[in-house]
Amino acid sequence: MTSGPATYPGYRFPAEIISHAVWLYHVFSLSSRDVELLLAERGIVVTHETIRRWFLRSGADLACKRRRRRPGPGDVWHLDEIFLRINGELHYLWRAVDQHGVVLDILVQSRRDASAAKHFFRHLLKELQYKPRRLVTDGLRSHGVAQREVLPDVRHRSSRYPNNRAENSHRPTRRRERQMPRFQSANQAQRFLSAQAMIHGHFRPRRHLMSADQYRRARAKPFRVWQQETCVQTAPQAANPAPLRPTPASTSTS
Incomplete structure (x- = not known):
């Protein structure tokens, strides 16, 4: 007996279609209506709300x-923050990356003071369970206050x-x-930006440091990992692999 295409619990569409839509949305900065149009071109009838x-x-x-x-983080961490308008109010997106440009963590907060910096440092260490050799930040003094209290043994360089790399x-x-309307809440921004940082960064190797052959190999690996994580290879590959184009009877239910 041959099983059908792999899917997720509670969804009728195959995992291949769902993962492809998520990939388009996060990697290419498209709106849900843009993704709806791209899927419709392939014969997949699904609404932007689904x-x-x-x-x-x-x-x-x-x-x-x-x-x-993801691989283990590097030993040099770059930290930075930018402002976000969330429902008309000013918030700040705190971000940490390593020396290779890999996003380590992000955190949306309403403040940009020492307490917010210390909260982000503790959140970052809890997530990674690893301490860096050196921290690099901009001129914000709150970073120095947090570093002296949370990571006193780590070297800290503050310069613009x-x-x-973090900026x-x-x-x-x-x-x-x-490309999208403003965020409506801090929780919404945190959920979306956390997912976007992981998925977008997964498919963006540092091309300027590679030859053409190295870049092609580095680009192929994220796709193999993505297929494994999205379960699109669980369907049998021998006879009839699951096509991305479903039957015309497909509707907009999830």
Whole structure:
């Protein structure tokens, strides 16, 4: 007996279609209506509201899998924060990356003081269970206060230009803001940006440091890992692999 395409509990569409929609949404900064149109071109009839539910549920689950399987962090951490407008109020997105540009953690907070910096440091250490050799931050003094209290044995360098790696990692967030309505709550921003940081960064190797052959090999590996984590390879591969184009009878139910 041949089993059908792999799917997720509670969903009628195959896992291949759902994971492809989540991939399009987070990697290419598309809206849910853009993804709806791209899927319709392939004969997949599904509404943007159903696609949005895929993002909220499956996107978070896939980001958690990606977070658990990411390689160990580097020993130099770059920390930075940017402002976000959430429902008309000013919030701050705290972000940490290592020397390789891999996002370690993000945290949305309403403040930008020493207490917020210490909270982010503790949140980061709890998530990674690992201490760096050196911290690099911008000129915000709150970072120094938090470092002396939470990580007193770690070297700390505070300067604007050496922290470009963390500042550049904010660019996907700014692109998303231009493509979607403003965030409605801090929890919504935290859920979405956490998933986006993991999924987007997974498919973005540092191309400028590689030759063309190295880049192709580095680009192929994330796709293999993504297929494993999204379970699209659990269907039998020998006879008739599951196509991305379903039958015309597909509807907009999830």
